[in-house]
Amino acid sequence: MTAPDFSELERRADPLAPEAPRRTKRGEATQRKLLEAAEAVFAEMGYHEASIVKITERAGIGLGTFYLYFDSxxxxxxxxxxxxxxxxxxxxxxxxxxxxxxxxxxxxxxxxxxxxxxxxxxxxxxxxxxxxxxxxxxxxxxxxxxxxxxxxxxxxxxxxxxxxxxxxxxxxxxxxxxxxxxxxxxxxxxxxxxxxxxxxxxxxxxxxxxxxxxxxxxxxxxxxxxxxxxx
Amino acid sequence: MTAPDFSELERRADPLAPEAPRRTKRGEATQRKLLEAAEAVFAEMGYHEASIVKITERAGIGLGTFYLYFDSxxxxxxxxxxxxxxxxxxxxxxxxxxxxxxxxxxxxxxxxxxxxxxxxxxxxxxxxxxxxxxxxxxxxxxxxxxxxxxxxxxxxxxxxxxxxxxxxxxxxxxxxxxxxxxxxxxxxxxxxxxxxxxxxxxxxxxxxxxxxxxxxxxxxxxxxxxxxxxx
DNA sequence: CCAAAACCTGAATCAGGTCTCAGGTTGGAG
DNA sequence: CTCCAACCTGAGACCTGATTCAGGTTTTGG
The missing domain is CATH 1.10.357.10 (Tetracycline Repressor, domain 2)
Structure with a gap:
């Protein structure tokens, strides 16, 4: 019943975490586009059917770019x-x-x-x-x-x-x-x-x-x- | 609110469905072993991490055998x-x-x-x-x-x-x-x-x-x- | 205007999966 | 004991998809 600790998770996955790398306007927009695309794609076909390619395509962004914003x-x-x-x-x-x-x-x-x-x-x-x-x-x-x-x-x-x-x-x-x-x-x-x-x-x-x-x-x-x- | 129809699903996936192929004792045992292994494997690692190989290994059964019992x-x-x-x-x-x-x-x-x-x-x-x-x-x-x-x-x-x-x-x-x-x-x-x-x-x-x-x-x-x- | 910093790209690599198939094994009916 | 369904097998053909990387483009600060 002690409050669980999510700091580790947030450090690696929360774009709003304090340790997250600084971004310019452009970078932030790209990240947001990826997250929006991910929402749509994951919701539509689920985790294992979804693919990075589909997410980046949906976001209108190059495949490689994905890895500048998320590890995996x-x-x-x-x-x-x-x-x-x-x-x-x-x-x-x-x-x-x-x-x-x-x-x-x-x-x-x-x-x-x-x-x-x-x-x-x-x-x-x-x-x-x-x-x-x-x-x-x-x-x-x-x-x-x-x-x-x-x-x-x-x-x-x-x-x-x-x-x-x-x-x-x-x-x-x-x-x-x-x-x-x-x-x-x-x-x-x-x-x-x-x-x-x-x-x-x-x-x-x-x-x-x-x-x-x-x-x-x-x-x-x-x-x-x-x-x-x-x- | 009308009762949904699951007959299609049952026909293809329910081993107890009337249309299921007849099995001998041995065949039934194998099928049960596969289902038990699947329960363990899916529970442990989830659908997309699980693989047919892992299921058959756990069941102590050859890979090819899987396809005699389930389509996929x-x-x-x-x-x-x-x-x-x-x-x-x-x-x-x-x-x-x-x-x-x-x-x-x-x-x-x-x-x-x-x-x-x-x-x-x-x-x-x-x-x-x-x-x-x-x-x-x-x-x-x-x-x-x-x-x-x-x-x-x-x-x-x-x-x-x-x-x-x-x-x-x-x-x-x-x-x-x-x-x-x-x-x-x-x-x-x-x-x-x-x-x-x-x-x-x-x-x-x-x-x-x-x-x-x-x-x-x-x-x-x-x-x-x-x-x-x-x- | 220029150099540095930040950002973007997709072909190529590579790990790991599914499903097929040609041939071996088993068990029980006669 | 023989024979034939029914059952079993796993190597490998064939995919799919995550991740890397060498190099191009855009933005920013001075």
């Missing part, structure tokens, strides 16, 4: 996870900004998450592959998101808005719900039809939120037995 | 998903067999799921990769499990043991929770320590079940503020 296919993959993770958290935080209660924030956060999922299927696909391509990057992704949740839940608990459930366990449960519901009701639908839903079906969203809110609701004052577990 | 790496991967899916559902059903209430069944089912996850990390890893290696197999896996859940939830609703939430949405939420909690608290722990937990930490399990049970509980008849699902 693995490295750009990790960089992409870090990048997507940053962006999805930003999207969630932005959506939650105006909320006045935890409940409202929860709703907004999920909405932000689903919107991002709809707009960037790569997030879901890439994270799934990360399980085996780069377990370290996978952990960074989930850990960062869970950290945010835990903090929010703790505050809400202090304010009496949420039951005294273990916030970390609850956070993982929430992530799981968001991930699978998003996959099922946004990405699958999209593949089936040609339409591309940009948000979750309101009926599904409503029932999912009801599920979550019920689960987190403070317990009615009467004493329901709390199972104490010896750690 | 993709095919054996799909066969493995189908096989693992069958086994995890069996494990869950078995665990739930003696339960007398839905609540008890829920608990037992999750316990069965986590036990299987602990014993067969391949399930989790392989399913994650299936997202891109074989989306069809991925859908088969999730759909089959959700079908079971939905049926159980419907019955429990009829018996008044579960609220009137949309059972399909709830089923996907439950799957998501199980998957991510299992990944985090069984598989991660295992990788970190050298110890290999064979079941979920009781504290985590208790809080997760509390989360789930609260979420599904029938709404108290008296007026505890009831948020309307339809906004």
């Amino acid at each position: 296919k693995q490295t750009i993959f990790e960089a992409l996870v870090i990048d997507l993770n940053r962006r999805v958290r930003h999207s969630m935080a932005e959506a939650m900004a105006g909320a006045s209660s935890r409940l409202e924030a929860e709703r907004a956060g999920f909405a932000g998450f689903f919107r991002f999922t709809a707009e960037h299927p790569a997030l879901y696909r890439v994270v799934r592959e990360a399980e085996l391509v780069s377990p370290e990057a996978l952990r960074l992704h989930y850990t960062r998101i869970v950290e945010g949740y835990v903090e929010g839940l703790r505050k809400a608990q202090a304010a009496g808005e949420v039951s005294d459930i273990d916030p970390e366990v609850a956070a993982w449960a929430l992530m799981g719900i968001g991930e699978l519901v998003g996959a099922r009701y946004i990405l699958w639908e999209r593949d089936d039809d040609d339409r591309r839903p940009t948000e979750l079906d309101p009926h599904v969203f409503a029932h999912m939120m009801r599920f979550i809110e019920t689960a987190l609701a403070p317990r009615p004052p009467k004493g329901v037995a709390d199972e104490k577990a010896t750690p | 790496k993709q095919t054996i991967f799909e066969a493995l998903v189908i096989d693992l899916n069958r086994r995890v559902r069996h494990s869950m059903a078995e665990a739930m067999a003696g339960a007398s209430s839905r609540l008890e069944a829920e608990r037992a089912g999750f316990a069965g799921f986590f036990r299987f996850t602990a014993e067969h990390p391949a399930l989790y890893r392989v399913v994650r990769e299936a997202e891109l290696v074989s989306p069809e197999a991925l859908r088969l896996h999730y759909t089959r499990i959700v079908e079971g859940y939905v049926e159980g939830l419907r019955k429990a609703q009829a018996a008044g043991e579960v609220s009137d939430i949309d059972p399909e949405v709830a089923a996907w939420a439950l799957m998501g929770i199980g998957e991510l909690v299992g990944a985090r608290y069984i598989l991660w722990e295992r990788d970190d320590d050298d110890r290999r937990p064979t079941e979920l930490d009781p504290h985590v399990f208790a809080h997760m079940m509390r989360f789930i049970e609260t979420a599904l509980a029938p709404r108290p008849p008296k007026g505890v503020a009831d948020e309307k699902a339809t906004p």
Whole structure:
């Protein structure tokens, strides 16, 4: 339960890391083009079908240039996870900004998450592959998101808005719900039809939120037995 | 929401499909050895690092023999998903067999799921990769499990043991929770320590079940503020 | 304007994979 | 015991794709 250390991963794969080589405007643009191309290519055909050639072609850049910016296919993959993770958290935080209660924030956060999922299927696909391509990057992704949740839940608990459930366990449960519901009701639908839903079906969203809110609701004052577990 | 059709997938990848070629005892044993080796190899190094050579070596079988049983790496991967899916559902059903209430069944089912996850990390890893290696197999896996859940939830609703939430949405939420909690608290722990937990930490399990049970509980008849699902 | 620094390029190298095939082995039915 | 399906084998033909490198181009600072 001690905070994992991702500094090694960030040093080698995060273009925003302090140790990253200085770039001129041009260099930065090229790097961004590569990352964007990688997002598209990895999302479309997955890690092992993707190739550096396809990424550089998509980016409109020479093959050799790739290696000026990333050490390997693995490295750009990790960089992409870090990048997507940053962006999805930003999207969630932005959506939650105006909320006045935890409940409202929860709703907004999920909405932000689903919107991002709809707009960037790569997030879901890439994270799934990360399980085996780069377990370290996978952990960074989930850990960062869970950290945010835990903090929010703790505050809400202090304010009496949420039951005294273990916030970390609850956070993982929430992530799981968001991930699978998003996959099922946004990405699958999209593949089936040609339409591309940009948000979750309101009926599904409503029932999912009801599920979550019920689960987190403070317990009615009467004493329901709390199972104490010896750690 | 119409039931997807997996017959094509099963025809080409399910050794138990009716159209599968007849095998003698020896042939069946070889096929099983290949599937077992594939489980180990895919779980250990993932789809794109795995190779037919590594699988046949692990199985103690000649390279050429592989192609008598599976058309390609993709095919054996799909066969493995189908096989693992069958086994995890069996494990869950078995665990739930003696339960007398839905609540008890829920608990037992999750316990069965986590036990299987602990014993067969391949399930989790392989399913994650299936997202891109074989989306069809991925859908088969999730759909089959959700079908079971939905049926159980419907019955429990009829018996008044579960609220009137949309059972399909709830089923996907439950799957998501199980998957991510299992990944985090069984598989991660295992990788970190050298110890290999064979079941979920009781504290985590208790809080997760509390989360789930609260979420599904029938709404108290008296007026505890009831948020309307339809906004 | 010029030199240095930064950037770009793709043919060639090379490691490692998939799948075929021609021929050997096994086991059980008669 | 014989014979014939059914089964097994692994060398090698054939690909694919990651990575290197020697040399060209563009930008920047003075």
